[in-house]
Amino acid sequence: MVQRITFVGAGAWGTALAIAASRLPGQQVRLHVRDAEQAQAMASTRVNTRYLPGLNLPDALQVLDGPLSDLLTDAVPQDLFIVATPMAGLRQTLTALANVPASVAWLCKGFEANTGLMPHEVQAEVAPAMRAGALSGPSFAQEVACGQPAALVAASAHAVVREALVSAFHGPALRVYANEDIVGVEVGGAVKNVLAIATGLCDGLSLGLNARAALITRGLAEMTRLGVALGAKTETFMGLSGLGDLVLTATGDLSRNRKVGLLLAQGLTLAQAVESLGHVAEGVYSARTVHQRAQKLGVDMPITAAVVALLDGQLKVGEVVQRLMGRGPRGETL
Numbered sequence: 001m002v003q004r005i006t007f008v009g010a011g012a013w014g015t016a017l018a019i020a021a022s023r024l025p026g027q028q029v030r031l032h033v034r035d036a037e038q039a040q041a042m043a044s045t046r047v048n049t050r051y052l053p054g055l056n057l058p059d060a061l062q063v064l065d066g067p068l069s070d071l072l073t074d075a076v077p078q079d080l081f082i083v084a085t086p087m088a089g090l091r092q093t094l095t096a097l098a099n100v101p102a103s104v105a106w107l108c109k110g111f112e113a114n115t116g117l118m119p120h121e122v123q124a125e126v127a128p129a130m131r132a133g134a135l136s137g138p139s140f141a142q143e144v145a146c147g148q149p150a151a152l153v154a155a156s157a158h159a160v161v162r163e164a165l166v167s168a169f170h171g172p173a174l175r176v177y178a179n180e181d182i183v184g185v186e187v188g189g190a191v192k193n194v195l196a197i198a199t200g201l202c203d204g205l206s207l208g209l210n211a212r213a214a215l216i217t218r219g220l221a222e223m224t225r226l227g228v229a230l231g232a233k234t235e236t237f238m239g240l241s242g243l244g245d246l247v248l249t250a251t252g253d254l255s256r257n258r259k260v261g262l263l264l265a266q267g268l269t270l271a272q273a274v275e276s277l278g279h280v281a282e283g284v285y286s287a288r289t290v291h292q293r294a295q296k297l298g299v300d301m302p303i304t305a306a307v308v309a310l311l312d313g314q315l316k317v318g319e320v321v322q323r324l325m326g327r328g329p330r331g332e333t334l
Helices: 012-022 036-045 087-096 119-126 141-145 159-169 182-204 209-229 234-238 240-251 256-265 270-277 282-297 302-311 317-325
Strands: 004-008 028-032 061-064 080-083 103-106 132-136 150-155 174-179
Touching: 004 012, 012 028, 012 061, 012 080, 012 141, 012 159, 036 061, 080 087, 080 159, 087 103, 087 119, 087 282, 103 119, 103 159, 119 132, 119 182, 132 159, 132 182, 132 240, 150 159, 150 182, 150 240, 159 174, 174 182, 182 209, 182 234, 182 240, 182 256, 182 282, 182 302, 182 317, 209 234, 209 240, 209 282, 209 302, 234 240, 240 256, 256 270, 256 282, 282 302, 302 317
Parallel strands: 004 028, 004 080, 028 061, 080 103, 103 132, 150 174
Antiparallel strands: 132 150
């Protein structure tokens, strides 16, 4: 049984899960906000106006700010810390939590810029003794915050972490499945964002539902190839963190990564598309690292390569379609 849950980061997804956890009986939930002014506003209005406007925070949810170290002094093994920062903030946050006796899990999806490391590989570098894992799966923050049904995956090599995540979040509206394959879960979470950009581009160009289905299916094959090369289990990609998250992010209207593709198809520049979102679209930042890691492993990822070429300005929107459709015939394999 989790004694206390502390969220580090108050973006849309961290806030939504904090709201969900606060609805379950017998749990003390704290939301640490880096910006003191934002924390004060959230504490007084009981709304995260910047990321989840119009949704009230439960009375039981504590909103805190100040040094993160202040939250670690009384931590016990039964506690659970949830890192709710973007991928860019993971290394720094895990370093700060390195000696905490509690279980730790992260919500971010992607490969670290410059290093190309997955989240659990970052953790192995900065906090190798940490009991840690990832909480992932097909989920839009707004729907979870509203209490609509969703299912997630608790991935970790440590049974105690998987059990803590299930205990903390499994309830009437949120089902949490445990999985030991953290590599597969993290690869799925990273690559689906890149593929969602491609699908948004496809929809923005009005290429049709047949094209969308083909893109998602072949994108799943790309994702699986990379995951298996990194040591993941093939079956993981048929589950929530693979196929499930890909379908949601590639087709859902709340998907920021899909929105990037739609805006690029409309003629916006990448800078204009990203600026218009107001939130982080992880696929924009992880596409290059995903592609680079695939190249080092000799894994063929044509859709990812085309997205990277588009983001880097090497291809125009129409040329992306020509490149993908101009590939030679071959057998349908992973």
